[in-house]
Amino acid sequence: MNKSLLILKREYLTRVRKKSFIILTLLVPFLFAGFTVLPAWLAMQDDEEQRTIGVYDASDLFESRLTDTEFTHFNFIDKAEFQVIEQDISTSRFYAVLHVPEDILTSNKARLLSGKQVTFDVKNMIGNKLEDIIEKDKKAVVIEESGIPDLEQKLASTRTNIQLETIKIGQTGEAVKSSTELAMGVGYAAGFIIYMFVFIYGAMVMRGVMEEKSSRIVEVIISSVKPTQLMFGKIVGIGLVGLTQLVFWVVLIFLIATGLQFFLTPDQAEMIQQSQGMMGQAPQIEQNAVLNAIELVGNLNIPLILGSFLFYFLGGFLMYSSLMGAVGAAVDHEEEAQQLMLPVTIPLIFSIIILFPVVKNPEGSLAFWASMFPFTSPVIMMVRVPYGLPMWELLLSMGILVASIYGTIWVAGKIYRTGILMYGKKVNFKEIVKWLFYRN
Amino acid sequence: MELIKATNVVKDYAGHRALDEVSLAVKEQSIFGLLGPNGAGKTTLIRIINQITAPDQGEIQLFGRRLKPEDIHQIGYLPEERGLYKKMKVGEQALYLAQLKGMSRHDALKGLKHWFEKFEIQPWWNKKIEELSKGMQQKIQFVTTVVHQPKLLIFDEPFSGFDPINANLLKNEILQLKENGATIIFSTHNMASVEEVCDHIALINRSKKILDGPIDTIKEQYKNDIFEVETTAQHDVTHHFSRNGFKLIEYELQGSIQRVKFQMEHQMPSNELIKNLIEKMEIRSFREVIPSMNEVFIQVVEQANPKK
Incomplete structure (x- = not known):
């Protein structure tokens, strides 16, 4: 047998047969899959804890409009109860208490009180709900004031999303869709x-x-x-x-x-x-x-x-x-x-x-x-x-x-x-x- | 007939001449001792014969023709610095090295089986080299050097690292290889082993060959007119050896025997010397002291490299 081939064979076989090589070769793809899929999969896991949020709505804008979601429930409370909780949060039966001030339309501020830090998801969800409701109200006022019929639909129709398709044209002239x-x-x-x-x-x-x-x-x-x-x-x-x-x-x-x-x-x-x-x-x-x-x-x-x-x-x-x-x-x-x-x-x-x-x-x-x-x-x-x-x-x-x-x-x-x-x-x-x- | 012959070999390394016009010839089926102090150029010469490096001038002939690349299959080389792949299994490694020397897998397996049985080391076949003792590794290395039945064997300090029993075993194997037709170049500092196994020696000192010849001839050449006599103890003979051109080296009285070692200041044929002595004393034994290779080595190298 050719000697270079003999040497090649030895160099190859001794390394491929090593335990460390086999382990690394088999393990890395799984680690790779694990590191890319796992965090995404975990992030996607819904937060399945049932939470009740106490709401003290001084503005009276949200009563009955703040709808429950699958895991989060809103429970409206009166001023007296709110004050008790505000004094001593440990008496609260809620996960957190939302305080909507009277002037929310002008101040754009609300407070969320809790004994421990509320989760990101909860804070986000409540914020979004408040924004949606207020925006809807404001929009309705603007539309009414302007007197233009079907303004909402007209505005919606102005929204645009351009998809720029890149096409490469070869020397022979054929067009090929490409992706940068x-x-x-x-x-x-x-x-x-x-x-x-x-x-x-x-x-x-x-x-x-x-x-x-x-x-x-x-x-x-x-x-x-x-x-x-x-x-x-x-x-x-x-x-x-x-x-x-x-x-x-x-x-x-x-x-x-x-x-x-x-x-x-x-x-x-x-x-x-x-x-x-x-x-x-x-x-x-x-x-x-x-x-x-x-x-x-x-x-x-x-x-x-x-x-x-x-x-x-x-x-x-x-x-x-x-x-x-x-x-x-x-x-x-x-x-x-x-x-x-x-x-x-x-x-x-x-x-x-x-x-x-x-x-x-x-x-x-x-x-x-x-x-x-x-x-x-x-x-x-x-x-x-x-x-x-x-x-x-x-x-x-x-x-x-x-x-x-x-x-x-x-x-x-x-x-x-x-x-x-x-x-x-x-x-x-x-x-x-x-x-x-x-x-x- | 000469198996290998070097003619006027010169090898230069940057600013340093490692071999200077070295010529030597090794007879077929003989053991040739390549001697010399450390750094004299022996390893360079051996590497040139192995075609690991090429001479700058001069040439090497094998079987009466210029050395060819394929000739490395005819040579077995045991370097002074031994080494094997530590993580590789004994059998696998021996097979690999034999195949690199051009043997087929089948022949290599057969040859290795023979040697492993001879040295009773079959149980090591599946062990890793690093699991073996140093002496055991040396044995494996010896086997891998000879298994492809090379015509020329080069052993550089083959006995180093062996215990006396294994060294003796190895010496007998080397002599046996010669009997079976191999020619052996043997490089060592162990002069006792040179005397035991070599037929012919060359001594390299500072890149030059300074001595070359059959071992008996060389020893004969370097005898210093030193003699040893044993006489009866009737009367003290020391005074006789202290003058008349004699120089007393050693004197010993053992019961009824006096043993005297002396040197002649002027050369004198042995017969005449005996005739001379016989008149003065009763001689029990008389012999000329032939120098050991160790003495020859020291004398020659010291003469060549006078102390400043």
């Missing part, structure tokens, strides 16, 4: 996933190299295979571990999402979506909106996005992991590694910092240059791809990345070959640059 929000979401997610995986799995390559160096097994192995074969097998093996995890996560999250839709009533599902603000103007969700969303997703250039994602995922990983592998080979201890890691990861961290500005303006010059520069393009170009961009830009960026990967691997290979057999020497950049000119 969707492109933004997909781009952001893709960029972030690449960033995360490159970071985590790049560091894994580094630790793998350090393990071989510090356990001294590396000398035995490179007396059997070329250092480049070892490095290649390790990087590709670990890259596949990352892909495996990603695929598992996507599939599991999809399954969990589908599963949840079965368990939740349509009502609940809708409310979850609302509370997550996913659909923007969710109140008018109809079947149309769902169909619309499906159409929008379908209108994204999915093969292009998936293809570019894989390309930049692997490209970014190859680029950074070979450098991190070289760092692992150059150092003896974890602390030194941290020091050398920083300059390597700065462009990666930079790309996550500019991720948001680029998402907002994917056409800007920052976005353009960052998507060409090979150390930031894996993250940044993925933000731009879902919006659609000229083919030449994508191809140029890919070309630059491929060329840079070659260069990086060459440099990393040089450092790696010298570094793995160098012990007890504290390395700095000057030293490492020297290694580039060693003949091996």
Whole structure:
């Protein structure tokens, strides 16, 4: 069997079989689902406590108009009782007591008295009820005074809500419905996933190299295979571990999402979506909106996005992991590694910092240059791809990345070959640059 | 016939010459001792033979032709700094290393079974390396070095970390490997083991080879006209060895025997020396003292590196 393949197989299998890997791979989708769905679900749980609110209405505007809800009841009391309660709240038989002053129409003020802090929902609900009633009264007065017939209906007809549909027109002239929000979401997610995986799995390559160096097994192995074969097998093996995890996560999250839709009533599902603000103007969700969303997703250039994602995922990983592998080979201890890691990861961290500005303006010059520069393009170009961009830009960026990967691997290979057999020497950049000119 | 031959090998590291025109030849089916003080360049030479690094000048020949990349399958290398994947299981790891040396999985399993049985270590197969003692790990590493039946074996300090019983077991295995046709390069600082197993040695000091030859020849070459005689105790012989071109080194009276160790200031054939002595005393035994490899090593290296 080809030796790189043997190494790849070992690197892959030892990691995939680890308990920590299996647990993390299975657990994260559930945690993810838990963290997104659970708070929404909990928030949606109706407050089912029965509460009675005492009302002392000095204005006499609300008697019989303050209607009970399913869980909250209003109980009107007289001044005497109110005064007793006001003196000593502990004698109150109510959850809270609403005091509506005589001048509420001019002062716009009312008081809610209680022994303990009333809940947000209760306060909101009472406030809304009062506002509704007063607004209705005032409106009626205005309409009557103006003498215009059917004014209310006329006013209502002026209310407008514009839905701006974005349509992309392709070069061949076909019009395609598009969604800016969707492109933004997909781009952001893709960029972030690449960033995360490159970071985590790049560091894994580094630790793998350090393990071989510090356990001294590396000398035995490179007396059997070329250092480049070892490095290649390790990087590709670990890259596949990352892909495996990603695929598992996507599939599991999809399954969990589908599963949840079965368990939740349509009502609940809708409310979850609302509370997550996913659909923007969710109140008018109809079947149309769902169909619309499906159409929008379908209108994204999915093969292009998936293809570019894989390309930049692997490209970014190859680029950074070979450098991190070289760092692992150059150092003896974890602390030194941290020091050398920083300059390597700065462009990666930079790309996550500019991720948001680029998402907002994917056409800007920052976005353009960052998507060409090979150390930031894996993250940044993925933000731009879902919006659609000229083919030449994508191809140029890919070309630059491929060329840079070659260069990086060459440099990393040089450092790696010298570094793995160098012990007890504290390395700095000057030293490492020297290694580039060693003949091996 | 020579199995491996190095010709004028030079290796430079930034500002430091690790090997300077080193040439040596190792006969097939022999044990070749590669000696030298720490940092002399032995490991560099071994790494060049293993093609871990390439020489700047000169060349290495195996079987009379230039070393090729595939030749690493013919070489087994036990580095001085041992190491295995700590978290990996013994059997899995041994299989992996054997396959990296070009063995098929099937052959590797067969070969490993043979060696594991020989060393009675089959119960370790499913243990992780980190669960084994250091000595046990060394055994596993030895097995992985030899399992692919290499023509050339390179052992760098093979006995370090072994108890005397296991060291002896290992020594016998190494001699057995030679009997079975392997050629062995043996690098060590343990001169006693050099004398026990080596046929031929080369000594490298400060990047240069300063001594090379069969072990007997070298010892012969470095004898210092030192002799030991035992005589009867009839009369004191010390005065005789204190003049007449003799230099007394050691004297001991044991019952009726006097034992004298002395050095000749001028070379004299043994026969003539005996003739000379026989007239003065009654000789029980006479022998020339051949230096140990340890003495040769110290003498040669100290001569080469005079103290400032």
